[in-house]
Amino acid sequence: MIDKNKVIEKFKRKIIELKKHNKLYFNYDNPEIPDSEYDKIKKEISDLKNKYSFLNDINIESDFVGSPPSNKFEKIKHLKPMLSLSNAFTLEDMNDFLKKIDNFLKFQNKKVELFSEPKIDGISATLIYEGGVLTRGLSRGDGTIGENILKNLETIKSIPKKISSNDCPNLLEIRCEIFISKKDFIKMKDNFANPRNAAGGSLRQKNPHETSKIPLKYYAYGFGEVKPMIFKKQSEFLKKISEWKFEINPLSKIVNGVEEIEKQHKKIDQLRSNLNYDIDGLVYKVNDINLQKRLGNTSNSPRWAIAYKFSAEKAVTKIRDIIIQVGRTGAITPVAKVEPVTVGGVVVSNATLHNEDEIKRKDIRIGDTVKVQRAGDVIPQVISVDISLRAKNSKKYIFPTKCLCGAITKKELSKNTKKLDAVRRCIKGYDCKFIAKEKLKHIVSKEAFNIDGLGKKVIEQFWDLDLIKEPSDIFNLDFKKIEKLEGWGSLSINNLKKAISKSQIIFLDRFIYSIGIRHIGQENAKILGGFFSSIKEFAKLFDLKSRKKILINLAELDGIGETQIQSINSFFSNETNVRIISKLIERLNIKNFSIQKFGKFSNKKLMFTGGFQNMSRSEAKAIAENNGGKVLGSISKKLDFLVVGNSKPTKKKIDKAKELNIKIILEKDWNKILNG
DSSP states (O other): OOOHHHHHHHHHHHHHHHHHHHIIIIITSOOSSOHHHHHHHHHHHHHHHHHOGGGGGOOSOOOSSOOOOOSSSOEEEOSSOOOOOEEEOSHHHHHHHHHHHHHHHTOOSOOOEEEEEEEEOSEEEEEEEETTEEEEEEEOTTSSEEEBOHHHHTTSTTSOSBOOOTTOOSEEEEEEEEEOOHHHHHTTTTTOSSHHHHHHHHHTOSOHHHHTTSOOEEEEEEEEEEESOOOSBHHHHHHHHHHTTOOOOTTOEEEEHHHHHHHHHHHHHHHGGGSSSOEEEEEEEESBHHHHHHHOBOSSSBTTEEEEEOOOEEEEEEEEEEEEEEOTTOBEEEEEEEEEEEETTEEEEEEEOOOHHHHHHHTOOTTOEEEEEEOTTSOOEEEEEOGGGOOTTOOOOOOOSBOTTSOBOEEEEOTTTOSEEEEEEOOOGGGSHHHHHHHHHHHTSTTTTOOTTOOHHHHHHHHHTTSOSSGGGGGGOOHHHHTTSTTOOHHHHHHHHHHHHHHTEEEHHHHHHHTTOTTOOHHHHHHHHHHHOSHHHHGGGGSHHHHHHHHHHHTTBTTOOHHHHHHHHHHHHOHHHHHHHHHHHHTOEEEOOOOOOOSTTTTOEEEEESBOSSSOHHHHHHHHHHTTOEEBSSOOTTOOEEEEOSBSOOHHHHHHHHHTTOEEEEHHHHHHHHHO
């Protein structure tokens, strides 16, 4: 009779040991043990998993290779950010994508030509050529700063080291996806979790000779900085670089309209299992590069491209239990604990149930046999119940009305729909320890303070040990206690100290996003950063009298509505929130809002009314902001220009502008300014 607890304890101990040596080897290039001993640990883990199937249900990261970004390679800023793509999962999503493009560009009855490319599940990298010579090769990193992995990329023989062509731009940045073929991976599958991990681990080897032993391949798919720009279309770009001996995907194709989009999507989905590399969807890009420029980007992704993922992988399992989780905004999310099942190559033991209404609608109960699905990187979800297999003594699930902290939860009334929100929320904020812990996870995340080495699991560990309870505690850690913990040596502690110290210098807009005010995302945070300019002005929100005046002025901002204003007021009306954020500010060097775009409208405030003949209002606003202007949502003395389109402008706004002696720019004058 095996002692299950002892097996689990041994398995966890081996995982922790392997992770420690991964960090020493991959991050610090300072291995404590020879390769033979390292390989022995990996084999022990593999043998345990093969022998005891219940270990697959252990919620512990067990990838054999890989480690968070380190200081091992030189950090270099990308010439242009490597943004993420937004995702589509249905044809309806693709229709929405096309409608947004048409609305932004103000196209009517005109099909936008798209370029379709398979989305390879690999590692993104960028190659920089100066005068036709490969001079730099960077990993994606956080999208803004990557690691210099040129020597490792140069081991891929099919990557041109020099472009011998008279028409090659002086500066050319080629974006590519590095991968390992399915056939090649079979030979090394005992050492890596999957082909993507194998490619990632290989590119992070400090010794290029070791990387050269791995059969890495690549496909070039896009560009960053190009000077001078000689390409007019994405398809033309790929054709040209193919002539320059770059590898491009042969399954790429020009498509027009939703019918061709869906036809290509289904065709590649059917080919998918026969391809010698992993793909998880197709990327559709606006083919015209000039239109790409006009569409521009949001803070996270381009408006001109989208990843249309393949249909979700499904599997049948059984619900063991239903628990609730508390998010950083107080949202109460039900989660099904299911019998472990493999979905799309990943072992799933948890699946989201979304909210209380969803459980009622599908009548989901503990003990039910259910179908779960996993689409791309989306959290697995329960999609249906097989009622025919339900036990006779089954009982309806009663959704708890209290938070895990014991507080009563509420459903808020939506200002837009005038209906109760589907999500229950705990409204105690930092006074709820579960919300407080989730807010800490948010504040250290990549998009917020970006503290390398202080991830979700470390926050959990430090929380349980009372090392961190509030954000300001991050900057007052007891490292003497930490160095006694398993897995924490002098190197990892020194790196954490450096990461924390670096994070203390933060720009205002990023700080605003980091503190986790509900409804204030990265875009809203930038708008607020531009409004307040400095932390001194932002801190005036802490005082009730000042806050009332500020909230009135916030209503003038384009992009900040009643929902955001109410949320800001609610956040700073909470004394605990004010105390915690005040303490945090004391530990930081918060830089003034820094996005200074200079152009025709530098330091000018504009407002728009009426429709434009050749562009949408959204594009006009984007042009104003890209030329240094600030777009307001209402007329006041602060306004410099009211831009009036020819189609149905608001007379009341024009009259108000005249009354306040605000300069009015008609559409014809607007066009002259842009073309001047």
